[in-house]
Each structure stands twice: as structure tokens, then as C-alpha cells.
Amino acid sequence: MGALRRKLTRAGLSGLLVTHLPDVRYLCGFTGSSAALAVTRFQARLFTDGRYRSQAEEEVQAADVEISTSAAAIAAVQWIAAQTAVTSVGFDPTTTTVAELARWKDALPARLRRSLLTPLAASLIEPLRRVKSEAELAVMHEAALTGCRLFDHMLSILRPGMPEIEVAAELEHQARLFGAEGMSFETIVAAGKRSALPHGRATANPLPRRGFLTLDFGIILRGYCSDMTRTVFLGSPKAGERSAYQAVLEAQQAAVNQVSAGVRCGDVDEAARNVLRREGFADAFTHSTGHGVGLEIHETPRIGAGQTNRLQAGMVITIEPGIYLPGRFGIRIEDMVAVTRIGAEILTPAPKALIEL
Amino acid sequence: MGALRRKLTRAGLSGLLVTHLPDVRYLCGFTGSSAALAVTRFQARLFTDGRYRSQAEEEVQAADVEISTSAAAIAAVQWIAAQTAVTSVGFDPTTTTVAELARWKDALPARLRRSLLTPLAASLIEPLRRVKSEAELAVMHEAALTGCRLFDHMLSILRPGMPEIEVAAELEHQARLFGAEGMSFETIVAAGKRSALPHGRATANPLPRRGFLTLDFGIILRGYCSDMTRTVFLGSPKAGERSAYQAVLEAQQAAVNQVSAGVRCGDVDEAARNVLRREGFADAFTHSTGHGVGLEIHETPRIGAGQTNRLQAGMVITIEPGIYLPGRFGIRIEDMVAVTRIGAEILTPAPKALIEL
Numbered sequence: 156m157g158a159l160r161r162k163l164t165r166a167g168l169s170g171l172l173v174t175h176l177p178d179v180r181y182l183c184g185f186t187g188s189s190a191a192l193a194v195t196r197f198q199a200r201l202f203t204d205g206r207y208r209s210q211a212e213e214e215v216q217a218a219d220v221e222i223s224t225s226a227a228a229i230a231a232v233q234w235i236a237a238q239t240a241v242t243s244v245g246f247d248p249t250t251t252t253v254a255e256l257a258r259w260k261d262a263l264p265a266r267l268r269r270s271l272l273t274p275l276a277a278s279l280i281e282p283l284r285r286v287k288s289e290a291e292l293a294v295m296h297e298a299a300l301t302g303c304r305l306f307d308h309m310l311s312i313l314r315p316g317m318p319e320i321e322v323a324a325e326l327e328h329q330a331r332l333f334g335a336e337g338m339s340f341e342t343i344v345a346a347g348k349r350s351a352l353p354h355g356r357a358t359a360n361p362l363p364r365r366g367f368l369t370l371d372f373g374i375i376l377r378g379y380c381s382d383m384t385r386t387v388f389l390g391s392p393k394a395g396e397r398s399a400y401q402a403v404l405e406a407q408q409a410a411v412n413q414v415s416a417g418v419r420c421g422d423v424d425e426a427a428r429n430v431l432r433r434e435g436f437a438d439a440f441t442h443s444t445g446h447g448v449g450l451e452i453h454e455t456p457r458i459g460a461g462q463t464n465r466l467q468a469g470m471v472i473t474i475e476p477g478i479y480l481p482g483r484f485g486i487r488i489e490d491m492v493a494v495t496r497i498g499a500e501i502l503t504p505a506p507k508a509l510i511e512l
Numbered sequence: 513m514g515a516l517r518r519k520l521t522r523a524g525l526s527g528l529l530v531t532h533l534p535d536v537r538y539l540c541g542f543t544g545s546s547a548a549l550a551v552t553r554f555q556a557r558l559f560t561d562g563r564y565r566s567q568a569e570e571e572v573q574a575a576d577v578e579i580s581t582s583a584a585a586i587a588a589v590q591w592i593a594a595q596t597a598v599t600s601v602g603f604d605p606t607t608t609t610v611a612e613l614a615r616w617k618d619a620l621p622a623r624l625r626r627s628l629l630t631p632l633a634a635s636l637i638e639p640l641r642r643v644k645s646e647a648e649l650a651v652m653h654e655a656a657l658t659g660c661r662l663f664d665h666m667l668s669i670l671r672p673g674m675p676e677i678e679v680a681a682e683l684e685h686q687a688r689l690f691g692a693e694g695m696s697f698e699t700i701v702a703a704g705k706r707s708a709l710p711h712g713r714a715t716a717n718p719l720p721r722r723g724f725l726t727l728d729f730g731i732i733l734r735g736y737c738s739d740m741t742r743t744v745f746l747g748s749p750k751a752g753e754r755s756a757y758q759a760v761l762e763a764q765q766a767a768v769n770q771v772s773a774g775v776r777c778g779d780v781d782e783a784a785r786n787v788l789r790r791e792g793f794a795d796a797f798t799h800s801t802g803h804g805v806g807l808e809i810h811e812t813p814r815i816g817a818g819q820t821n822r823l824q825a826g827m828v829i830t831i832e833p834g835i836y837l838p839g840r841f842g843i844r845i846e847d848m849v850a851v852t853r854i855g856a857e858i859l860t861p862a863p864k865a866l867i868e869l
Binding site: 186187188204205206207208209210248249250251252253254255256257274320321323324325327328330331332334336337341351352353354356357359441442479481 | 543544545561562563564565566567605606607608609610611612613614631677678680681682684685687688689691693694698708709710711713714716798799836838
């Protein structure tokens with residue numbers, strides 16, 4: 156909260172309205188689904204409703220708690236407007252809808268409607284969340300290792316004929332038993348020709364006797380997301396399949412090797428893209444190389460072509476190049492890595508050499 | 513799409529920009545995670561990116577498909593602005609962020625920036641989605657019945673000592689095996705004193721030898737959500753626990769009995785609230801009675817105190833009164849029901865008499 160207040164002051168604001176739930180959780184620990192946090196230079200107050208009375212008392216640190224009968228954000232807007240010396244209140248335009256803003260303004264005294272609320276040019280919280288603390292890194296490491304244990308478990312049960320949906324079911328069941336609160340996104344299980352769909356939802360299709368199988372999944376542990384992808388081969392790959400896999404693996408490793416504090420995100424993307432270009436797969440790599448991850452599955456920075464912003468130590472990002480050949484197959488390999496001053500710490504050390512099942 | 517176009521004309525608009533993904537799916541069938549749909553009086557065009565080329569071709573009906581390299585919404589805004597006779601384009605301010613709107617305007621020629629985009633006073637799509645078609649009702653019935661099968665399955669395996677998180681894992685695993693694409697929200701498993709938390713997340717706590725256990729869960733089937741809650745008793749309830757359960761059950765049935773096309777939503781809420789008031793639980797019922805459900809878990813209408821809008825045949829709503837006595841216990845009973853001209857069709861016919869395990 157101290158770092159946030161320094162940013163507030165620097166932005167010339169006397170208050171901040173926080174309504175994006177992962178931001179609320181990050182700042183004060185509250186995990187309920189109805190909340191708004193008002194921050195001034197001297198106070199912080201969390202607003203929620205009656206359903207969350209006990210939970211808020213249990214969880215919230217570094218903020219007062221107020222149970223309101225009106226909507227949490229409206230109560231927060233009215234409270235912050237009533238504080239002395241609060242003349243300009245920032246809000247995040249990327250997580251505030253046009254309709255919400257209109258309602259907030261309606262809830263203000265007429266004289267404050269035009270002047271009080273200020274859309275932030277850039278989130279004040281995102282740059283804080285982007286760089287993880289030691290405690291956050293520890294949780295994320297644990298989440299990522301749990302992902303690796305899951306992958307290992309899956310290797311022992313995958314077999315031709317098993318419906319993709321059962322693969323997803325088994326993975327998610329085991330994730331729960333390993334302590335996950337849930338999955339960080341819809342588990343991707345895509346086999347055979349369907350592996351060419353970058354976001355193949357698990358279907359009732361049985362795993363083929365031979366072909367690639369892509370598993371892309373993540374768990375949520377104490378609020379933090381993990382994310383990893385492995386592509387394995389059912390049966391025996393042909394030379395072309397094997398060399399395509401090698402190209403993706405080499406691209407993935409080139410990008411990981413590029414990671415280090417101070418490096419431009421676009422240069423990490425280019426490291427992967429360069430390998431795939433050389434191997435003739437330039438057009439088959441249809442997405443960016445990775446993204447930040449934390450309390451949300453997609454955070455900044457984006458590791459994409461041309462991104463000039465630089466990696467910082469403590470960021471956790473994914474490195475996940477892939478190639479997709481419609482009607483034939485697809486391959487993606489993804490690690491979650493922590494950026495350090497001298498390189499990348501791989502948080503998902505599951506094997507990446509081509510596994511034949 | 514015909515009904516939507518009539519609404520467009522009536523609202524005096526020549527175009528509509530649809531970016532809320534459940535709306536996009538509802539209107540044209542596309543299920544990908546990056547999409548914008550532009551609708552004019554004569555055309556409809558879906559914009560998505562290269563990852564979804566095959567999927568869009570497979571899924572999209574009643575709209576052309578365009579793969580764009582820029583963000584889907586930007587491509588849609590620019591396309592619709594270029595159509596002849598398109599002078600005013602509606603957008604949904606409740607699902608459009610302040611930042612998105614600013615980006616859309618920036619992408620327009622200067623002369624159109626102030627005039628083209630019009631925030632809708634009310635969504636044109638929500639009223640369509642609120643009333644389900646026969647085909648939608650059939651899917652939702654199947655989803656709800658799958659929920660009942662899940663509850664039945666859980667009854668056979670629940671036992672004292674089982675961690676709540678394992679209860680959730682088992683439920684979600686079985687849901688997958690029953691064909692669910694996923695859960696429609698984070699499964700609530702709250703036992704003993706924790707049943708007094710209306711939104712108790714499953715913890716590592718073991719189920720107690722005696723006490724209430726609330727299971728609130730839903731599955732997603734072909735995009736549609738189910739939602740149901742049952743509260744059972746582990747061991748033998750005392751007279752006070754039994755009578756509290758009876759009060760909630762009676763409240764729930766009173767609300768269900770109130771449901772019929774033409775009835776005010778507030779009157780359904782009042783039917784439940786009235787029973788709980790009479791039984792001395794007025795303050796313990798801390799939320800509204802229910803909500804619409806469909807492609808999203810929370811849709812309109814809200815079944816809450818004072819709501820004057822009226823139920824329509826074909827709506828699917830939840831009826832879920834509950835009482836929460838902090839430090840003691842909580843009870844909630846929830847059905848998903850379809851509104852008909854003469855009453856309510858219960859889609860979740862799992863038993864509601866108190867089950868002792």
C-alpha cells in the first residue's frame with residue numbers, strides 16, 4: 156500500500172478507486188466477489204456486502220471494512236468524495252465500464268461530477284502486480300510444480316481411445332486432490348488433427364492411436380495461476396513430425412535463453428520467431444510468445460513482436476511458441492519462468508524432449 | 513437476428529457493435545475468446561483473429577467471417593463505419609470499458625468520432641437472451657438434470673472426514689464424465705459452521721461428524737449453465753436445526769409457487785422473504801431470491817426485493833433463499849425453474865426433504 160500511495164502522489168491524485176477484483180485482492184487480501192476499495196493518502200477502506208461480513212473480517216489487512224447495503228462501488232465513491240482534501244480520484248478505465256462510470260457520477264454531488272473522477276493513463280497497480288514479491292514467487296513456484304506433478308500423473312494414464320474430455324476430467328480431478336482451488340482457464344486437450352487448434356476445447360473424441368496430443372492447463376493455488384503446455388506423441392512419430400517438434404522445442408529454448416532483466420519483450424518473441432522462420436514455420440506460429448501471469452492468467456507484459464518494454468527481475472511470464480498446420484497437427488511447448496537479473500528461472504521443469512506414448 | 517434487427521430499427525440505429533462474448537455466441541454461434549460482431553440492417557460480420565480461422569468457419573451462422581490482424585473490435589468498428597447508410601451505431605455500455613470506447617473512437621475518422629457510437633440505454637440483446645427458445649430450454653433442462661445426477665452421485669460418497677476440497681474434486685470430475693464442458697462457477701462446498709458463509713469456497717477442512725453441508729454447483733453444457741443448491745445433514749439434526757431447514761424449504765416452495773408469467777419478480781422474492789420473516793429469520797436471509805441463468809450464470813432478471821419487472825414465459829431463473837447464522841450454520845435450497853404461462857417447471861427435480869447422511 157505504501158508503494159501505491161507513492162504512485163498516487165506522483166500522479167497528482169488524492170485518491171484511488173479500485174474495483175477490479177484481482178487488484179482488490181492484491182492490495183488488501185479480500186477474495187470475495189463483491190468489493191470496492193477506496194484509497195486516500197491516509198486511509199484505505201474496503202466496501203462489500205452482508206454476505207461477506209465474516210470473510211472480510213478474516214481476510215482484509217491494511218484496510219478498514221465497511222459493509223454496505225448499496226453497491227460496493229457506489230458506497231466507495233460516495234465515501235471517498237466525502238473525505239476532506241480529496242479532490243481528484245483516479246480509476247482504471249480498462250476495468251471500468253462506460254455504464255459503471257455513469258452510475259458513479261450519478262451518485263456524486265452535482266458539483267463533483269465533472270471534476271472528481273479521473274481516468275488513469277496507466278494502471279497504478281499493474282506495474283506493482285507485474286513484479287512479484289518473494290512470497291508471491293513462492294506460491295507461484297508451488298503452483299507451477301503442482302502443474303508438473305499433474306503432467307507426470309497424466310503420462311501414466313493417457314492411452315489411445317480415451318476421450319479428450321476424460322483426459323481433462325482426470326487432470327482437473329487430480330488437480331483438486333493436489334490442493335488446487337480450481338483451474339486457471341479451461342483445460343485444453345487437443346489430439347491428432349485437433350492439435351492444430353491453438354485453443355482446442357476437450358471434446359468427446361477419443362485419443363488416436365497415433366498423433367500429437369497437446370495439454371495446456373493451469374491450476375489456481377492461493378489465488379495464483381499456473382500455466383504450462385506439453386505436446387506428446389501417441390505412437391511413433393514420422394521424421395517430419397519429429398523435426399517439427401524439434402523446431403518448436405528449439406524456438407522455445409531460444410526464447411527462454413533470451414529472458415533476463417533488462418531485455419526487451421519483443422526480443423524474446425523474436426528469438427522464438429527467428430528459429431521457426433528458419434525452419435520454414437513462420438506462418439504457422441500465429442500468436443505471440445507469451446504473457447505475464449499471476450493473480451490473473453493473462454497479465455502484462457505481453458511477449459509479442461515489436462514490444463519495446465523491458466523485462467524486470469521478479470516478473471513471471473510464459474514462453475509458449477507453437478506451430479499449427481490445419482488439417483495436419485499442431486505443437487506447442489510452454490514453460491512458466493521467473494525473470495531474474497541474470498536469466499530465467501524455469502518454474503515448470505517437466506521434461507520437454509519428445510515423449511512417445 | 514431478425515428480432516434484433518427490428519429492435520435496432522425501433523431504437524433508431526443503423527448498426528450495432530457486439531463485443532460481449534456470450535452475446536456474440538448467442539447471435540452467431542461463435543465460441544472463441546476473441547471476437548466482435550458488427551450488425552447493420554442488412555449485414556452481419558464476425559471479426560476474429562488467425563487462431564480461430566477453422567473454428568469460426570465451422571461454428572458461425574448468420575454472419576460473414578473476417579479474420580483480422582488488428583484487434584477484433586477495432587476491425588469491427590472500422591468496417592461498420594465504412595458501410596453506406598450507417599450513421600449511428602449502438603454499443604452496450606455495461607460491457608464496454610471506458611478505455612475500449614476511447615480506443616474505438618481513436619480508430620474512427622475524426623468526423624465520426626463524436627456522432628457514430630451511441631451507448632444503448634438498455635441492451636437490445638439481453639431481452640432476447642432472457643427468454644429461451646425451445647432448443648435452449650432443451651439444453652438447459654439437460655444441464656440441470658445432469659446437475660441432479662451429480663447430486664445423487666455425491667450422496668453415495670459423502671462421509672465425515674472427507675475434505676471439502678475432495679468433495680468438490682469428486683463432483684467436478686464426475687461432471688466431466690457426465691459430459692460437462694466445465695463448471696459454471698466455483699463449486700461451493702461448505703460444511704458445519706462454514707455453511708453460514710453464503711459463498712464458502714471448498715477448504716481442506718474435513719466434513720464434520722454432524723452438521724449441515726451445503727453444495728452449490730453448476731455445470732456448463734453446450735455453453736449453457738446449470739445452477740442448483742442442496743443442503744444435507746451429516747448425522748442427526750436437533751429440533752432447532754430441523755425447523756430452520758423446514759423454514760427455508762417452505763420459503764423456497766412458496767417462491768416457486770409464486771412463479772408464473774406476468775408475476776412481478778419482487779413478488780417472488782417477497783413470497784420467500786415473507787415465510788422467513790414469519791419464522792424469525794428475516795435478518796438471516798442476506799441476499800436476493802434468485803437470478804436469470806443461461807449462457808451466463810448470472811443473467812437478468814434479478815429476483816430481488818422491490819423488483820417490479822415481470823416474469824415472461826421461457827425465462828429460466830433460480831429460486832434460492834437461504835439463511836446464515838454466523839458461528840452456527842447456514843442452509844440454502846436452490847432450484848432452477850423455467851417460467852411458463854401457468855407456473856414454474858422445475859428443471860432440477862432432486863429431492864428437497866432434509867436428507868440425513
